[in-house]
Amino acid sequence: MKMKLAEIDEKSLKNYIIAVLKIKPMTPEKRILLAEKLKKSEKSDEKTKKILIENCLKMALSIAASYRGSGVTFAGLIRAANRGLIKGVYNWYKSKEENFENYTAWNIEGAIIRKLIRGRKIAGNKKR
Numbered sequence: 301m302k303m304k305l306a307e308i309d310e311k312s313l314k315n316y317i318i319a320v321l322k323i324k325p326m327t328p329e330k331r332i333l334l335a336e337k338l339k340k341s342e343k344s345d346e347k348t349k350k351i352l353i354e355n356c357l358k359m360a361l362s363i364a365a366s367y368r369g370s371g372v373t374f375a376g377l378i379r380a381a382n383r384g385l386i387k388g389v390y391n392w393y394k395s396k397e398e399n400f401e402n403y404t405a406w407n408i409e410g411a412i413i414r415k416l417i418r419g420r421k422i423a424g425n426k427k428r
Contacts (some may be wrong), residue, residue: 335400384411
């Protein structure tokens with residue numbers, strides 16, 4: 301995927317979603333093998349991390365979509381979800397969590413919730 305994850309805005313949102321939906325899904329077995337490879341290596345295996353990130357973008361998009369209408373733009377939710385996904389992939393091998401999908405989903409949700417909280421604090425400060 302050529303678009304940088306941080307470059308998503310309202311104008312490029314449609315193109316981003318189309319690009320994410322075109323990514324061929326990875327079999328669960330292959331995802332488990334890659335995640336185990338990452339966990340065992342405990343080194344900076346950037347190629348494996350990139351493959352896992354690109355393959356989990358649909359999950360990040362799906363989780364972000366469940367928070368639509370919460371006061372943050374959809375592009376903002378996607379950016380937060382992608383940050384959580386990247387954090388999850390980069391930190392999973394250090395965690396004691398065995399299930400890669402659960403750990404990354406937890407990081408995605410956490411990043412979105414932090415974004416929502418920050419947005420409400422800013423909005424609350426503007427009213428005063």
